[in-house]
Amino acid sequence: MAKLLMKGAEAIGEAAIRAGCLAYFAYPITPQSEVAEYLAKRLPEVGGTFVQAESEVAASQMVYGAAGAGVRVFTSSSSPGVSLMAEAMSYMSGSELPAVFVNIVRAGPGLGGILPSQSDYNQATRGAGHGDYHFMILAPATVQELVDWMIKAFPLSEKYMNPVMIMGDGLIAQMMEPVDFDSVKAEDIIEVESWATTGAKGRKRNLINSLFLDPLKLEEFNHKLAAKYQRMAEEDVYYEKYLMDDEPALIAVAYGTTARIVKTAIDVLRAEGMKIGLFRPISLFPFPKVELREESAKDHVRGFSVVEMSNGQMLDDVKWATLERKPVGFFSRNGGIVPNPEETIDFLRKEYERTGA
Amino acid sequence: MKTIFERPDSMTEKVTHYCPGCTHGVAHRLVAEVVDELGIKDRTVGFAPVGCSVLIYEYMDTDYQQAAHGRAPACATGTKRVRPDLMVYTYQGDGDLASIGTAEIIHAANRGEKITVVFINNAIYGMTGGQMAPTTMPGQRTTTSPMGRDTGSVGFPVRVSEMLSTLATPMYVVRASLHSPYNIIQAKKAVRKAFQYQLDGTCFSFVELLSTCPTNWGITPTGSNKWLEENMLPYYPLGVFRTPEDDLK
Numbered sequence: 195m196a197k198l199l200m201k202g203a204e205a206i207g208e209a210a211i212r213a214g215c216l217a218y219f220a221y222p223i224t225p226q227s228e229v230a231e232y233l234a235k236r237l238p239e240v241g242g243t244f245v246q247a248e249s250e251v252a253a254s255q256m257v258y259g260a261a262g263a264g265v266r267v268f269t270s271s272s273s274p275g276v277s278l279m280a281e282a283m284s285y286m287s288g289s290e291l292p293a294v295f296v297n298i299v300r301a302g303p304g305l306g307g308i309l310p311s312q313s314d315y316n317q318a319t320r321g322a323g324h325g326d327y328h329f330m331i332l333a334p335a336t337v338q339e340l341v342d343w344m345i346k347a348f349p350l351s352e353k354y355m356n357p358v359m360i361m362g363d364g365l366i367a368q369m370m371e372p373v374d375f376d377s378v379k380a381e382d383i384i385e386v387e388s389w390a391t392t393g394a395k396g397r398k399r400n401l402i403n404s405l406f407l408d409p410l411k412l413e414e415f416n417h418k419l420a421a422k423y424q425r426m427a428e429e430d431v432y433y434e435k436y437l438m439d440d441e442p443a444l445i446a447v448a449y450g451t452t453a454r455i456v457k458t459a460i461d462v463l464r465a466e467g468m469k470i471g472l473f474r475p476i477s478l479f480p481f482p483k484v485e486l487r488e489e490s491a492k493d494h495v496r497g498f499s500v501v502e503m504s505n506g507q508m509l510d511d512v513k514w515a516t517l518e519r520k521p522v523g524f525f526s527r528n529g530g531i532v533p534n535p536e537e538t539i540d541f542l543r544k545e546y547e548r549t550g551a
Numbered sequence: 552m553k554t555i556f557e558r559p560d561s562m563t564e565k566v567t568h569y570c571p572g573c574t575h576g577v578a579h580r581l582v583a584e585v586v587d588e589l590g591i592k593d594r595t596v597g598f599a600p601v602g603c604s605v606l607i608y609e610y611m612d613t614d615y616q617q618a619a620h621g622r623a624p625a626c627a628t629g630t631k632r633v634r635p636d637l638m639v640y641t642y643q644g645d646g647d648l649a650s651i652g653t654a655e656i657i658h659a660a661n662r663g664e665k666i667t668v669v670f671i672n673n674a675i676y677g678m679t680g681g682q683m684a685p686t687t688m689p690g691q692r693t694t695t696s697p698m699g700r701d702t703g704s705v706g707f708p709v710r711v712s713e714m715l716s717t718l719a720t721p722m723y724v725v726r727a728s729l730h731s732p733y734n735i736i737q738a739k740k741a742v743r744k745a746f747q748y749q750l751d752g753t754c755f756s757f758v759e760l761l762s763t764c765p766t767n768w769g770i771t772p773t774g775s776n777k778w779l780e781e782n783m784l785p786y787y788p789l790g791v792f793r794t795p796e797d798d799l800k
Binding site: 282 | 592593598605608613614616617618626627628629630633634636658
């Protein structure tokens, strides 16, 4: 199909429909209210359901109810709104419900600002709500990837019976880029009669629940979740390696919007003869720990350089994954400021020199 | 031999955990009888609250979802909107619905969600051990109002049925009570009517059931029925507050 020039936020809505998701519940919040505006118009055309909830608390609980009824459903929000969804996130993980959440991250804490940020990394990967749980977190870097991962997120959430979060930022949501909605094949929803509350016709009743009054049963369930996350780490880790084939001396690590800027910086420095590569995690949970650890063991790798729009949240995961076998440098812009190529080039050049690469 | 009384088909055989004299069991039974009578057992989905009745899903033999504290009307909205053929109801206590879930109940009602809400008002938090609820009576002693509810510092009890009745959206709102056999029969009629409105796709329906909590009130079961009659009825008048027929006139 021909490519369409589309704004990221609208592409999120269209991609959901292409994925077979016809239910969306949300509360407006900048910088992604266009998802709701797009779907308020588009969903009725395809027989779908949109409800503007009274809050993000309610929107996420509507997602719980719809997911429990065995239909594909998603919501989208931005950081302060996602904080309000923490309760439903915990309950949905505890009830093992598939659904997709989108967080178009803006700078915080508090009301913060509306500009792009990556300061919700910890909230996303560690779980915003209470209890021992994780979402699968996917971080696209382009509008095309946003579309592709939206379409793949639904079957992934059904594979694990666990919510999946797409994490972007205001840049990806507000930017227009050409997209092809057929670049990834949509998959049908799995069988739901065995677990969803569709009405107990000709079967035993189904229960959507996260209450375990017996601690032994709850412990057993906690172990089941741990095994699920382990399986994610074995089967669904995603990342991109950019210019990593020629034994680079320095490896930059960045995801999402920041990774695009780092690529530009690397291209410039490569022209100066510096052998720098980029390791870009796409699945932030499960984090590509094994792959980064392998890199850290290679003799030609002299250091890692993390670039983030936060005070260093993924940085901790990079240090953990690489065991700090090599120096891990860090550069960030905060407050909604996207690092520009010049300062990123300066940082990587200094890193290259500092690590003696 | 003719059977004149038995367990409703829509209830399981599990023995309830409720305290002696608690009216939750009566309210559960009324809902189950109505589900049986309307023949909707195989397309009913209930939403359990947080509170004493969280385990209602153990007693009702229909599909069930357990909702976070106060969120049942939002969860029920999600289910009903994507599967409108299901009969969807929430069963919530006063801590759940009238305190932490105030926003969810008001907006579900105002959107005119075609769901049914069974609201148990026993003027206290039961499961957490008898703390003050928004519905606790003036002067009523609870573990968090040991001198009695002081309306000067915590306000007066919230009348949810009256509050919902101020909304312009057509709806069915009724308050009944479970403190006597006569009132239980009236309550059953209210529950049945509420489910019928949903079955007909007419409107949001809301049944408030005044209930007793002998354990946390510190009164005997029969004394609790009398206490409800003397203290709650004057403040929470019974009756139909709204019908869609009147609203649509």
